[in-house]
Amino acid sequence: MTKTIITNGVFLTLNEHNPIIRGCMTIENNLITYIGEQLPEPLELFDEKIDGTNKLFMPGLVNTHNHAAMSLLRGYGDDLALQVWLQEKMWPMEGQFTAHDVRSGTLLSILEMLKGGTTTFVDMYDHMNEVALAVEQSGMRACLTRGVIGLCPPEVQTSKLVEARQFALDWHGKAGGRITTMMSPHAPYTCPPDYIERIVEVAHELGLPIHTHMSETAREVQENTEQYGARPVAHLAKLGLFSRPAIVAHAVHLTDEEIDILAQYDVRVSHNPGSNLKLASGIARVPELLRKGIKVSLGTDGPASNNNLDMFEEMRLAALIHKGVSGDPTAIPAEAAIRMGTLDGAKSIWLDDVGALQAGMKADFIALDVDQPHFFPKTNFISHVIYSASAKDVTDVWIDGRRIVKDGSCLTLDEEKILFEAQSCFERLTGATVQ
Numbered sequence: 001m002t003k004t005i006i007t008n009g010v011f012l013t014l015n016e017h018n019p020i021i022r023g024c025m026t027i028e029n030n031l032i033t034y035i036g037e038q039l040p041e042p043l044e045l046f047d048e049k050i051d052g053t054n055k056l057f058m059p060g061l062v063n064t065h066n067h068a069a070m071s072l073l074r075g076y077g078d079d080l081a082l083q084v085w086l087q088e089k090m091w092p093m094e095g096q097f098t099a100h101d102v103r104s105g106t107l108l109s110i111l112e113m114l115k116g117g118t119t120t121f122v123d124m125y126d127h128m129n130e131v132a133l134a135v136e137q138s139g140m141r142a143c144l145t146r147g148v149i150g151l152c153p154p155e156v157q158t159s160k161l162v163e164a165r166q167f168a169l170d171w172h173g174k175a176g177g178r179i180t181t182m183m184s185p186h187a188p189y190t191c192p193p194d195y196i197e198r199i200v201e202v203a204h205e206l207g208l209p210i211h212t213h214m215s216e217t218a219r220e221v222q223e224n225t226e227q228y229g230a231r232p233v234a235h236l237a238k239l240g241l242f243s244r245p246a247i248v249a250h251a252v253h254l255t256d257e258e259i260d261i262l263a264q265y266d267v268r269v270s271h272n273p274g275s276n277l278k279l280a281s282g283i284a285r286v287p288e289l290l291r292k293g294i295k296v297s298l299g300t301d302g303p304a305s306n307n308n309l310d311m312f313e314e315m316r317l318a319a320l321i322h323k324g325v326s327g328d329p330t331a332i333p334a335e336a337a338i339r340m341g342t343l344d345g346a347k348s349i350w351l352d353d354v355g356a357l358q359a360g361m362k363a364d365f366i367a368l369d370v371d372q373p374h375f376f377p378k379t380n381f382i383s384h385v386i387y388s389a390s391a392k393d394v395t396d397v398w399i400d401g402r403r404i405v406k407d408g409s410c411l412t413l414d415e416e417k418i419l420f421e422a423q424s425c426f427e428r429l430t431g432a433t434v435q
């Protein structure tokens with residue numbers, strides 16, 4: 001058993017009664033065992049002693065919607081609306097992606113996420129074995145799902161579903177329990193109703209949750225109504241999708257009745273403010289979702305529609321845009337934004353022992369260098385994290401008790417190789433040569 005103690009730190013716990021503690025934290029194997037002002041035991045009893053002076057420690061960030069391999073398409077197809085972006089830019093390029101490309105793009109994203117303080121992410125993509133292997137190698141925590149698009153002949157639909165089922169079975173609970181899995185119809189506009197029903201059936205068989213894109217654009221909602229006679233929420237409810245635990249990405253265009261239905265089924269919403277702004281999809285009704293008790297977390301969406309994986313930016317956007325839209329400066333306070341990016345993110349993907357600095361929780365946490373001008377005066381760190389911090393402030397990352405990033409360098413991945421390979425993949429895919 002390894003015993004670690006961090007002393008002289010400021011700890012943002014997310015504990016309701018004691019949100020900030022100045023003192024020390026201990027970790028034994030993969031768990032936080034103590035956090036408080038006093039030393040719990042003499043220092044000599046610890047194998048590893050870390051001086052936390054000038055550091056702010058907080059829970060690792062949880063990104064609840066991503067397509068990591070799309071980092072290869074960063075900057076390829078900006079300033080377009082969702083359907084044009086997907087149909088004319090993303091899908092033609094993704095059609096050429098090999099397993100190697102997915103591995104390369106995913107590693108690039110994992111590197112960016114780790115160095116920016118994200119410790120858990122949800123990923124929906126193809127070639128998911130590559131994604132799972134990259135997660136395993138990196139030491140990250142992830143909830144993975146093979147997204148299926150059903151706009152194809154019946155035999156291709158079936159083979160995709162068989163593959164998605166097998167992936168979910170093979171990887172659930174793997175990488176020392178750091179990987180969990182879900183089932184994913186990509187969206188109601190890319191999966192015919194009978195196909196969605198078959199995916200739901202598999203989710204029931206395997207006892208897994210479902211993840212999907214839903215009500216992202218006004219056009220999607222209108223076309224769903226024209227084609228199926230119902231808006232996406234009622235349509236998916238009728239197909240039984242909410243009979244499984246579910247997390248939907250976007251949920252931008254919702255009526256009051258739809259919010260009630262989501263609340264009734266305890267559907268979780270991954271709010272993706274950066275992607276929704278960039279694709280001009282709209283702004284989700286987050287304050288109303290929260291008022292109805294819906295669990296709202298944050299996602300970046302893929303790096304081609306964001307265009308980075310900085311969860312500090314998503315937390316800040318969430319805190320800012322809902323103030324602007326509602327005219328209410330208390331719409332999403334700083335503390336609510338931090339919760340969305342950490343504890344509520346973890347709960348939204350059914351991880352009940354991740355997302356807070358408390359004894360008994362998994363040791364997934366990060367350190368920020370707060371000895372920098374934008375953290376002074378060192379007063380309200382909850383405010384500073386939301387309104388002043390960025391991914392660049394992260395110096396160290398621990399996941400499952402293991403140090404993954406130390407002084408800004410990733411200990412588990414070959415950074416230089418990842419950057420070189422991602423550049424090569426992009427140049428091969430697009431035919432571009434960049435000096």
Ligand SMILES: CSC[C@H]1O[C@@H](n2cnc3c(O)ncnc32)[C@H](O)[C@@H]1O
Nearest residue numbers: 067090124125126147148186213302
């Ligand atoms: C079937 S794998 C995932 C699939 O999703 C596509 N995608 C990326 N971002 C979005 C988005 O915002 N809405 C809908 N679909 C999206 C991605 O290109 C992959 O094909």
Ligand SMILES: [Zn+2]
Nearest residue numbers: 213249301302
């Ligand atoms: Zn997405």
